[in-house]
Amino acid sequence: MSTHKSSFPWNHLVGFILSIALTLLAVFIKFKTDFSDTVILWTIGTLAIFQALIQLFMFMxxxxxxxxxxxxxxxxxxxxxxxxxxxxxxxxxxxxxxxx
Amino acid sequence: MTSNTHTPLEYRSHQSQMNILGFWVFLGAEIVLFSTLFASYFVLEHNTAGGPGGSDIFVLKDVMIETFLLLTSSFTAGLAIHSMRNNNRNGLLIWTIITLLLGAGFLYMEINEFLHFIHEGATIQTSGFTAALFTLLGTHGAHVTFGIFWISLLLVQIVKRGITEKTASKFFIASLYWHFLDVVWIFIFTFVYLKGMAI
Incomplete structure (x- = not known):
């Protein structure tokens, strides 16, 4: 990594955009869909886990x-x-x- | 990562490798710490004792601003490490300062939010719900505050000593801490705010 300069941090940019998309998707599912509370909770919970994995692998x-x-x-x-x-x-x- | 030439600076010495490994173990303990606070919150969230509940006091706009401030700060912390690995000292300094400013913005929003909660009649003593809520949010906010002081001191070291094996390792560890705080916030955002808000 340090021997050659990697020009652009694509990894981080993709992780950032995905994180924003997942956050907005969770808000959309919560407020703009008619699923039951249980379905909504499981769905946004899954989105949160995906976002945590993005942080772990792409940022950390x-x-x-x-x-x-x-x-x-x-x-x-x-x-x-x-x-x-x-x-x-x-x-x-x-x-x-x-x-x- | 077997050959030394491709290893980032912060992994060069055995001591640095052990420090980074040790910090991952610490983050494991932090996961368990926050899980106990989440567990208390989930058990107590419906015990409002006649006081306000989550749907009465949570404001989506404020929460979204907090979320985007912290999310962006995690991104800029990553860019700071990217600069560090390119041996770009100024890039490291600038992205880190932006990270800290975003962190301070988050804290400002959170303190205002706490004042709003108290104004709405939800103090830490109001109910089981507010006690668990303030403890969880406050512990996270205290971590952010500590991180801002810690990373500010590291900036002084970078200015004085430049990017060396030692300062690089310290900075990398601080960046892990900062990303971790964003991970915790994702779960607070989802399971406290989104879950608690009325549709």
Whole structure:
């Protein structure tokens, strides 16, 4: 990378435009379509995950360097923990377990 | 990335590689930290205790401005690293300053938004919903504030020492932090604001 000058940061520009498009698409789906709340939530949630992946790969270069593989495993593990915490908390605290 | 000649400056020394790897591990811990705040928010979001709910206080226009400020700042932070890898010191400085200004603009909008919430009768003590909301948004905003100070200090180092193996590694790590804050915001934007707003 540093030995030859890469002239134009296409990667970043494409990532930026995609991020804007995904953001606007999420707003459009929320306010301008007639889908049910559940469908809307799953759709815009999926768009958010795509946008996070764009940041990770196009801006943060998660696979770069000698430890690229370790980085990816680390992030996947953290996301797994995050999902367990979020969905686990919602499940335990909204299904009446707390009442007993 | 096996040959050293094609390795970016910030990965040259073993120490730098370990610092970058260590920062990725830290970001993993940050993901878990924010997941606990999101979990609290999702559990408490309907507990408004007679106070205002999300659909009463969220303003789409303000949220969109915040989103585009932070999104653009993440893009310019990427351009700063691109300049750094082309050994373009001025490019690095200019794009970083633009990044920080956009970050400051985001903070300005967010503080105004908090004042608006409080004006509407939603303080951190109003309900479970507002407590979880302010904690989640405030933790993110505090991270942005910290990042602005941190990266400002790095700018001083770049001016004094130029782009070296050490400063490049520090800047690369700070850029990872900044992009990460945008990732967190994407989820706040989607699952707090868009989810909470009335159609």
């Amino acid at each position: 270069h998660v696979t770069e360097g000698n430890e690229g593989k370790i980085n990816v495993i680390n992030i996947i593990y953290s996301v797994f923990l995050a999902l367990v915490i979020v969905f686990g908390s919602i499940w335990v605290l909204t299904t009446g377990h707390a009442a007993h």
